[in-house]
Amino acid sequence: MNMEAGDSPPPCRYFNLTYPLPFVAHVEINRPQKLNAFSEPVWRELPSLFSYLSTSPSTRVVVLSGAGPKAFTTGLDVQSFSENSLLNPNPQTSRPDPARTAQQMRRHVDDFQAAITTIEKCEKPVIAALHGWCLGLAIDISVCADVRICARDTKFAVKEVDLGLAADIGTLSRLPKVVGNGSWIKDVCLSARSFGSEEAEKVGFVSWVGKTGGKEEVIQEALRWAELVASKSPVAVQGTKEILNWSWSKSVEDGLKYTSVWNSTALQTNDVMEATKAGMQKRKPIFAKL
Known part of the structure; x- marks a missing residue:
């Protein structure tokens, strides 16, 4: 579609941005060889992209999905996570005292939280088109979206307790607002068990589930909804x-x-x-x- 002068998106390596329909932006997490897992360079690209979409006159609705057939995202890149110097300091080097280490870690978490929150703060409606594996950070991201729909084959999990930590990028704060069943929320967050599309729809986490399974059907439904909303004032x-x-x-x-x-x-x-x-x-x- 035609862009106005100065209405150009920021360069992105880890996200594809296309306009398949007038005023409908399709953002695709683009790291399929890693099942769209997020390393630090990935999440640091996110704020500038969604800040652009928030104010772009050429954008009225955003569809958010994951590249490849296997996953929306499997969450944090575990290898990248394990190499974080704050969490795994080199025993041969001196480490700041606990108070200073805590300050550094807090700032790091705050930056990550702020990056994902740009999805929620986007002025334009965001529909998350979920498929395949949706683990950990996938939940943090999807609860920032305005609408969530998923393919029948989608598998969800709040995986953070399996990594030895409490989810800290938004799930524990936003999921109770999205789903009003406290017992179910604690069930999935404390156990890290997986749950499927039928259960996600039953508790109200998603509002639509595909019939045939697979990514294409959910993308088409997301685009149908986005086109309808984009036609409004x-x-x-x-x-x-x-x-x-x-x-x-x-x-x-x-x-x-x-x-x-x-x-x-x-x-x-x-x-x-x-x-x-x-x-x-x-x-x-x-x-x-x-």
């Missing part, structure tokens, strides 16, 4: 996401007040008149870029 869609996210942990009264303030500006958009005219004329509305 970008003012209305982005406002709806903003208000829903802001109201997530607030009272109804606070949510109503925020909506009133937000719409006192947003209702002045020409999109309202365009949507009304299009409905009366029985045609598809055409909305300006935002």
Whole structure:
């Protein structure tokens, strides 16, 4: 699709960015030879990409998936993780005292958390199209998305306890908000057991499951949904996401007040008149870029 002057994405080695439909960006985690596992260079590319998509006038919806037939992502690259100098210092070199080591580790975790949170903070709706293995960090990523759908063959697991740590990139904070079943959440987080698409749909973790299994079906469904949402007023869609996210942990009264303030500006958009005219004329509305 046509990009405006200056509307160009950042260079990415570990993510593919395409526009298969007007205003629909498809972001693909691109490390299939490693089952799309995340090393530090991978997650450090993520913030600039999603910050770009958040404000790009050429983007209204984002589809997020994993390259290759086997996995959305298997989480952290275990080899890269094991080589982290903070976690596995060289016994031949001196190490800072525990307080200074803790400060370094906290900053490292904070950076990683902030990188993944850019998915949640993206102004545009993000639909996660999940397939194959979705382990560890896959859950952290998918709970940042607005909508989650999956192929029938998808296998999920919150794997961090098997690595000797508590999940620290967002799952333990966001999953209880996504799925309102505390017993089930503690079950999968404490045991690191795997669960499939049927169970994920039953508890409300995903809203759609493919019928035939495999990646292509879930990508097509994600694109169908994205095309539908991209056809709506970008003012209305982005406002709806903003208000829903802001109201997530607030009272109804606070949510109503925020909506009133937000719409006192947003209702002045020409999109309202365009949507009304299009409905009366029985045609598809055409909305300006935002």
